[in-house]
Amino acid sequence: MIAIEGGGALLLIALMALMTLLTRFGGVLLMSWIPMGRRVEGFINAMAGSVLVAVLVPVAVKADAAGQLALLATAVLMLLLRRPMPAIAAGILVAALVRAV
Numbered sequence: 001m002i003a004i005e006g007g008g009a010l011l012l013i014a015l016m017a018l019m020t021l022l023t024r025f026g027g028v029l030l031m032s033w034i035p036m037g038r039r040v041e042g043f044i045n046a047m048a049g050s051v052l053v054a055v056l057v058p059v060a061v062k063a064d065a066a067g068q069l070a071l072l073a074t075a076v077l078m079l080l081l082r083r084p085m086p087a088i089a090a091g092i093l094v095a096a097l098v099r100a101v
Contacts, residue, residue: 070094
């Protein structure tokens with residue numbers, strides 16, 4: 001077990017960053033051997049959405065009112081604008097405003 005006192009926290013962050021980088025590079029290397037057809041592209045697109053849902057559902061269930069309103073604002077703006085960055089920015093702004101009040 002690594003203690004988080006001293007340099008332990010920085011070591012853990014560095015190890016997590018390294019594992020993230022290796023995972024990304026490994027995925028790119030693996031996908032370089034797989035021909036990109038319609039089915040593979042459809043699978044990748046569906047997988048991205050399912051990962052997003054898997055991350056957001058626990059937040060929606062366990063979040064406070066600010067978190068739930070932020071998710072609602074993000075979802076509504078995403079449906080209206082079809083652009084993720086403005087929707088995410090609006091969600092962050094809603095959470096900050098609700099928590100500030």
